[in-house]
Amino acid sequence: MRIGLLGTGPWAQMVHAPALGGHDGLEFAGVWGRRPAAAEELAERHGTRAYADADALLADVDAVAVALPPDVQAELAVRAARAGCHLLLDKPLAPTVEQARAVVGAAERAQVASVVFFTTRFQSAPQAWIAEQAERGGWFTGRAQWLGALFGGAEDSPFAASPWRREKGALWDVGPHALSVLLPVLGDVRRVTAAAPGPGDTVHVVLDHAGGASSTLTLSLSAPPAAAGTAVEVRGTAGAAVLPEGTEEAVVAFARAADALTEAARTGRPHPCDAAFGLRVTEILAEAGDLLDRDGG
Template sequence: MTTTAPVEVGLIGAGPWARTMHARMLAEGPQTRLTAVWARRADAAREVAEQYGAVAAATPEELFDRCEAVAFAVPPSVQSELAVRAAKAGKALLLEKPLGLDLASARAVADAVEEAGVVSQMVLTKRYLPATREFLRQAESFSVTGARSCYLHGAFLGGELATGWRLERGALLDLGPHLLDLLDTAVGRIARVRATGDPRRWVELSCEHENGAVSQASLSGSVRLPRARTRVELFGEEGELVYDTAGLDHDEAWPVLRAEFAAAVRAGRSGELSAARGLRLQELIEAAVTR
């Protein structure tokens, strides 16, 4: 009986999201093994690494030498720079959204991935939930006339996620990739999109889809709610089809994400949620604000 060796993964970042999701997920295995951690704050990297029996790397290049894949849990401006270097070093990439802080940096990552021929996968967390996949499966045979959606929470009002780039760029760049991905997949390919409002407070997206359907997305990280609210409603002649994350256990996503990333690395082939998908979502965000 042949046993596939776990994929050795290095983690870039040691902040809250790196500690609570990436490091724990990658270390739990069995498909992956956390081998090294690098962060600009050496003490933070060392704390995370020691918790999971990994090495605190002194430089990104040392981390690359200690792994076959690199996971990112850093601001998009840092991710885009280091992801290009990791791809050129021949490493598979587990990438956060947004791919970059702007379209040019996102394109640089996607281009580097393509040129190096490395595996890439986006951490669009909701896509790995069984409930999301069932909704998207049902949407394939649902004729949509129109749709509305929202992703709302109060994390920007204070706490660990109220970080510099989120407060500066707001919900469009942080939450927008999630809803645009779901609408682009469930309703149909988005042909045109425009944004109104202030992304730091509340932004509204209006989308026209290639199949003639229209949809809306409401985004805010600055409204006080008991819990985050993500909801997508599809309407058509058949009735309605609703996706709502209320009551879902988001921990169900991590084993799926880990297993699919490891399988892609071992097969040498990226899946649907590759860096190219991240670039597509960044292009939609750019189009929304330049119309």
């Protein structure tokens, strides 16, 4: 599979390009970015070609990986699908439900495969845990805490200057990760029953799941560095189960996501983390955001 990269920012440099360039089963065919000089530098570093025009890259590849802000990703994903490219996308799929639906619709009409890179879902220990708990069932409640320090003392991070993270906050940045773990274990969300603000961009969300369980999310990018971290726990008839820490680097997880895209393209079988799942996550985030806006959060 010939795959191109759309984007040249920190995530593209740290994860996407190294994973694609080092993948034995892919041909890393080129890079396009909104900053041509950055595309040239990234392409040279990984022995591939820089494209000045995104549509020219789309015409030359079988698939694209996208490392761009959600609104830019959504627009380019539609164009890529129309060009017949399989889609390896980032979370969140889009900043609005309408844009996310446009991506899903374009992929379905073009009959291209899609995978959204929820990092935890492609790390081996968490992936096995999620499958085990989903099979076990009988869950009564769950909780997820996804606390980052991006705006709470880690401003030297290359992601701290991200305009979309500043605008959308933890709900849209780390919320997708929490949902990607809870949904396959507890079932789809019937409704968001509450959403309340906390310090900084912190939000607390309460979910009612189709399987009868309820869950709570605490999401933040404003935690003090010493308080940052992730914890997910579910409780039910089998007792309590805690999500194990993912020890593999994001590059390794992203390479697995690329493998998943290749398999979905080869077999025609949708991956559990496809664009349709990304749309569902977007719908839940939008519902929580609407509650926050309505209540002045």
